[in-house]
Amino acid sequence: xxxxSVADLKIGERATIQSFDNQLMSLKLLEMGCLPGAEICLSxxxxxxxxxxxxxxxxxxxxxxxxAATIFVD
Amino acid sequence: xxxxxxxxxGNPNAGKSSLFNQLTGLRQKTGNFPGVxxxxxxxxxxxxSRTVTTxxxxxxxxxxxxxxxxxxLVTDILANPxxxxxxxxxxxxxxxxxxxxxxxxxxxxxxxxxxxxLALNMLxxxxxxxxxxxxxxxxxxxxxxxxxxxxxxxxxxxxxxxxVLGQLHEPVRQGKLFFDPAEEATELIADTKAxxxxxxxxxxxxxxxxxxxxxxxxxxxxxxxxxxxxxxQFSEPTFQAGETITRYKRIATVVAETVTDQRPANQSTWTxxxxxxxxxxxxxxxxxxxxxxxxxxxxxxxxxxxxxxxDAGVAWLNGQLKESLPAGPLTDLxxxxxxxxxxxxxxxxxxxxxxxxxxxxxxxxxYMSRVMVIMDRIMRKFGLNGxxxxxxxxxxxxxxxxxxxxxxxxxxxxRLITILVTPLMSCSARLPIYTILIALxxxxxxxxGLFNLQGLALMGLYLLGLFSALLAAYALKLVLRSKERSxxxxxxxxFKLPRWNHVGLTVWESVRSFVWEAGRVILAISIILxxxxxxxxxxxxxxxxxxxxxxxxxLATDALENLVAxxxxxxxxxxxxxxxxxxxxxxxxxxxxxxxxxxxxxxxREVFVGTMATIYSIGTGDDEGVTIRERLLQERNPETGxxxxxxxxxxxxxxxxVFAMMCMSTLAATxxxxxxxxxxMVQLVYMMALAYVTAFATYQFMK
Numbered sequence: 001x002x003x004x005s006v007a008d009l010k011i012g013e014r015a016t017i018q019s020f021d022n023q024l025m026s027l028k029l030l031e032m033g034c035l036p037g038a039e040i041c042l043s044x045x046x047x048x049x050x051x052x053x054x055x056x057x058x059x060x061x062x063x064x065x066x067x068a069a070t071i072f073v074d
Numbered sequence: 075x076x077x078x079x080x081x082x083x084g085n086p087n088a089g090k091s092s093l094f095n096q097l098t099g100l101r102q103k104t105g106n107f108p109g110v111x112x113x114x115x116x117x118x119x120x121x122x123s124r125t126v127t128t129x130x131x132x133x134x135x136x137x138x139x140x141x142x143x144x145x146x147l148v149t150d151i152l153a154n155p156x157x158x159x160x161x162x163x164x165x166x167x168x169x170x171x172x173x174x175x176x177x178x179x180x181x182x183x184x185x186x187x188x189x190x191x192l193a194l195n196m197l198x199x200x201x202x203x204x205x206x207x208x209x210x211x212x213x214x215x216x217x218x219x220x221x222x223x224x225x226x227x228x229x230x231x232x233x234x235x236x237x238v239l240g241q242l243h244e245p246v247r248q249g250k251l252f253f254d255p256a257e258e259a260t261e262l263i264a265d266t267k268a269x270x271x272x273x274x275x276x277x278x279x280x281x282x283x284x285x286x287x288x289x290x291x292x293x294x295x296x297x298x299x300x301x302x303x304x305x306x307q308f309s310e311p312t313f314q315a316g317e318t319i320t321r322y323k324r325i326a327t328v329v330a331e332t333v334t335d336q337r338p339a340n341q342s343t344w345t346x347x348x349x350x351x352x353x354x355x356x357x358x359x360x361x362x363x364x365x366x367x368x369x370x371x372x373x374x375x376x377x378x379x380x381x382x383x384x385d386a387g388v389a390w391l392n393g394q395l396k397e398s399l400p401a402g403p404l405t406d407l408x409x410x411x412x413x414x415x416x417x418x419x420x421x422x423x424x425x426x427x428x429x430x431x432x433x434x435x436x437x438x439x440x441y442m443s444r445v446m447v448i449m450d451r452i453m454r455k456f457g458l459n460g461x462x463x464x465x466x467x468x469x470x471x472x473x474x475x476x477x478x479x480x481x482x483x484x485x486x487x488x489r490l491i492t493i494l495v496t497p498l499m500s501c502s503a504r505l506p507i508y509t510i511l512i513a514l515x516x517x518x519x520x521x522x523g524l525f526n527l528q529g530l531a532l533m534g535l536y537l538l539g540l541f542s543a544l545l546a547a548y549a550l551k552l553v554l555r556s557k558e559r560s561x562x563x564x565x566x567x568x569f570k571l572p573r574w575n576h577v578g579l580t581v582w583e584s585v586r587s588f589v590w591e592a593g594r595v596i597l598a599i600s601i602i603l604x605x606x607x608x609x610x611x612x613x614x615x616x617x618x619x620x621x622x623x624x625x626x627x628x629l630a631t632d633a634l635e636n637l638v639a640x641x642x643x644x645x646x647x648x649x650x651x652x653x654x655x656x657x658x659x660x661x662x663x664x665x666x667x668x669x670x671x672x673x674x675x676x677x678x679r680e681v682f683v684g685t686m687a688t689i690y691s692i693g694t695g696d697d698e699g700v701t702i703r704e705r706l707l708q709e710r711n712p713e714t715g716x717x718x719x720x721x722x723x724x725x726x727x728x729x730x731x732v733f734a735m736m737c738m739s740t741l742a743a744t745x746x747x748x749x750x751x752x753x754x755m756v757q758l759v760y761m762m763a764l765a766y767v768t769a770f771a772t773y774q775f776m777k
Contacts, residue, residue: 023311028563030318031137033175043346047355048451051460051562057174058203060349060566062447064454067561 006054006068009042015073016040022070033057034071078127078242080119081161083148083183085176086134087567088169089195091115092225094131095575114159121235125242130159136175138182138280139314142484146287152186153280154290163241164188165234167225170207171200173333177325178318181252184218185276189245191237192220199568205335212332217248226573253321255279259313262306269298279317283310345440345568352444362445365436366467372428373470373502380424388417407604415600418680419593422472425502426588427581429471433464434580438572443564450562456544457551458495459488460562466492466543469499470536473740474591475584477747487556493747494757495546497740500539500732503680507731508535510683513703515724538732542764592739596678599738603674603685606648618645643667648674662730662766663723663773679736722776730769735761 009015017038020026033056034040043060044053050065080097084090094102098117115131132151133144140146151157152164166183168176184190194209213220219237223230240246256263256275266278285291285299303310351357392409399405436442442464450460458466461483468476476496483489500508509532516531609615618641626634643649644666651673652666659669675682686706709718735741741754748754 023315024559025561027139027311027314027318028141028561030315030322031139031178032563032565033322035319035322044349044353046353046447046451047358048448050451051447053349053353053447053566057172059172059175060345060568061563062443062566063563064450064561067563 003072004074006040006042006071006073007052007065009073011042011044014039014041018072018074020070021072025067025070029063029067029071032061033059034061040073077118078125078162079159080127080129080238081151081159081164081188082129082131082167083152083164083179084134084167085136085169085172085179086565088134088167088176089225090134090167091131091576092573093165093167093193093195093223094129095573095579096225096228096231097129116159121239125239127162127238130161135179137179137318138186139284140287142482143489144481149280149284149287150289152183152188153277153284153288156290161188163238163245164190165193165238166190167193167195169196169199170194171196171203171205173200173207174322174325174329177328178321180216181321181325182276184216184248185251185253185274186280187247187274187277189241189247190218191234191241192216192218193225193234194220194222195225197222198224203335205333208332208334212328215328215331216252217250218246251276252324253317255313255317258316259306259308262302262308265302265306266299269302270295279313282308283314343568348569349444349566352441353448358444358448362448365441365445369429369432369467369470372432373425377424377428381421384421384423385417388413388420392417403608406608407601411601411604412597414684415597415681416593418600418684419589419596422502422680423585423589425505426471426475427585429468430475430584431577431581433468434577435572437464438570438577440567440569443566446562446564447566454560454562456547457488457491457554458544458547459483459485459492459560460564462488462492465496466499466540469496469501469543471502472584472588472592473497473499473501473737474743475587477740477743478587480747485556485558485560487554487558488560490748490753491547491550491554493744494550494753494760495543497735497737497757497761498539498543498546498733500536501679501737503678503737504535504731506683507679508532508728510686510703510706511724511728514706514719515721535728535732538729542733546760546764591743592678592737595738595742596681599674599678599681600684603648603681606651607643607646607670610642610646610649614645615642618642661773662769663720663726663777665718668727675736676738678738679731679734682731720777722773725776726769726773729772730765732765733761733768734765 003018004015006015006017017034017036017040019036020029034054038057041055042052043055046052046062051062052065052068054061054063054068082090082094094115094117097119101119102115102117117129118126119129120126132148135145135148138149138152140149151159152161154160164183166180168180180190180192192212194207194212197207200207209220209222219240221230221233221237223234254275255278259279262282263275263278266272266281267275270278270281272278272281281288281291281299282303285296288296291299302308352361392413395409395413396405399408433442436445445463446460449463453460453462462480464482465476465479468479473496476499477493480489480492480496483492512528512531516528519527521527521530610618619638622638622641623634626637629637644653648670649666652669655669655673656664656666659672664672671682671685674685706719707717710716711718711720735758741758744754744757745751
């Protein structure tokens with residue numbers, strides 16, 4: 001089974017961050033609090049389904065699906 | 075001794091700017107940082123009778139690894155003790171309701187060796203979320219002064235004063251680095267420190283990782299650092315990722331010891347409830363559409379009375395001056411040249427103020443970031459970014475502040491494309507041209523019982539501007555290749571009530587920069603134009619006048635004076651210029667008079683209408699009651715004998731002005747923002763070519 005990424009989550013679904021597949025993107029995401037082991041929740045999607053909104057450590061983070069796809073979750 | 079520098083550092087939305095306004099009040103000014111064009115907000119703060127400090131508000135950042143041009147500046151200052159804005163004390167403002175993420179930046183700034191004070195802000199927000207922060211324990215744990223403040227109400231400023239004075243007189247630096255890179259890269263750090271005479275391990279790491287962006291390092295030093303990286307086979311991204319993770323781990327233990335969090339899980343805040351509506355597939359766009367409508371309404375309808383008042387005021391002053399001053403070239407220069415030019419700038423202030431008032435309100439409340447989210451997908455198709463929305467909307471008022479607003483776009487290519495297409499949005503300077511020409515050729519008639527035909531024509535021109543901006547962006551996306559990956563990662567702030575003083579300052583700043591930036595150019599051009607229209611080679615103008623008077627002895631005084639003025643103008647330098655370029659603009663349907671207006675409006679479009687007024691009435695002095703519109707309707711085409719301003723000509727001019735790059739201030743802004751002459755030239759050439767071709771097609775098709 002292929003790895004699941006944040007882009008595959010459904011609205012309201014929670015998951016724990018495992019790893020990243022893009023090094024440069026991961027630097028940006030790490031600083032924004034998307035850390036391995038952190039729990040995230042997909043809180044919403046923009047009207048066209050992209051970008052998506054995540055709840056990470058108590059605040060809301062918007063990112064594109066292509067960026068979310070670089071975050072693997074368990 | 076110069077006054078000590080206090081820098082405010084912090085995450086976006088942490089309350090930095092509120093604190094800045096509290097500390098400096100009205101004693102603040104905006105400028106540019108030396109060598110860079112990022113806005114610099116600074117002000118004076120008198121701590122006590124002997125200590126007057128300079129407070130500098132740095133752009134909001136999440137870490138000292140910059141993501142955009144704005145953010146680059148923060149590291150450039152904090153890593154360079156020789157920088158004039160290098161702080162004697164850095165106040166790091168943190169959002170106590172989100173301490174975990176905010177402390178990342180704090181620990182980095184402290185590790186750089188800058189004397190720091192941690193200002194705990196938004197404790198009230200944290201309390202509402204059932205979080206309590208123990209400031210004393212935090213101070214002991216971090217080894218630096220911690221002050222509880224409320225930047226909105228000004229609570230805690232006395233303690234902040236004491237802490238700053240303490241840091242100024244006896245600096246306390248944290249004992250041990252929060253993250254010491256030498257633990258893992260011992261030799262690399264030691265080598266760098268020795269070669270560049272550095273004391274601080276973390277600063278040495280920044281030299282290694284960020285040397286390409288540091289403006290204070292010369293080429294030689296940068297190459298030297300590349301050599302060190304090669305020598306130790308150092309992988310910057312891996313190390314940086316490790317650093318961030320290690321920092322967050324340590325911060326987690328600090329937070330666990332100092333914050334009690336009794337928040338019930340899954341609590342839905344009213345921000346989340348609002349977001350469900352604002353990001354809704356249907357309601358989200360409907361609300362944004364309504365907001366846009368409101369903005370347009372404000373610019374066009376609400377601003378009108380103010381604009382009329384300014385217009386009338388300038389006209390009144392002009393009349394007063396003409397009456398009271400002795401007639402002569404100096405008075406003419408003052409009234410027809412300078413005052414007419416200045417009036418042309420002042421009249422746009424209401425529109426610009428209204429637009430930026432609304433944009434500031436939307437940004438302050440937190441709504442603008444939702445707009446960026448719902449627009450990102452659409453904008454991306456055109457090579458733009460969700461963050462391009464603000465510049466494009468602002469472009470409706472004036473491209474100069476709009477182009478400056480592109481700085482928050484992190485990807486270089488997205489930013490460049492936004493800069494290049496923003497001037498296609500119809501700015502308020504095009505409006506007078508649009509209204510005069512539309513009034514000339516479009517009948518004022520209701521269609522479908524609801525819309526005014528002239529209003530529809532105006533809206534059509536604005537939409538044409540918008541669509542051409544999107545298409546141009548798409549074309550540029552295909553042309554400009556980039557290895558850099560476009561990204562869009564943004565924190566959605568919680569909804570807040572706007573801070574009115576903040577909104578007021580933003581409006582004041584944009585109006586000031588418009589008047590100053592655009593005004594200087596327009597004023598200069600007005601004077602030059604007046605001189606060119608008032609003087610000619612040798613005594614050619616006098617000759618033309620004498621000849622006209624001889625040939626038309628029977629003409630009524632008024633008609634004769636008009637004819638004389640027109641003949642004099644044709645003989646002036648401006649007339650010569652107009653004739654010179656006539657062959658080029660003939661295919662578009664324009665004659666030499668329009669040619670003069672085109673050339674003069676090359677500096678700034680708003681000069682066009684003034685020039686037309688000058689061309690058709692200069693010297694008559696008595697043109698009361700005759701508006702430009704009526705004057706243009708009277709104008710005859712010398713070749714056909716019919717009206718000069720046919721629909722074909724008017725539409726050709728309209729289309730020309732939709733596309734033409736006619737604004738020196740915008741080109742200057744593009745040059746400053748891209749730091750190269752290449753891009754303003756690209757902008758000039760592609761927009762002028764577009765204008766020429768479309769105007770040509772329009773005229774030939776409608777003729």
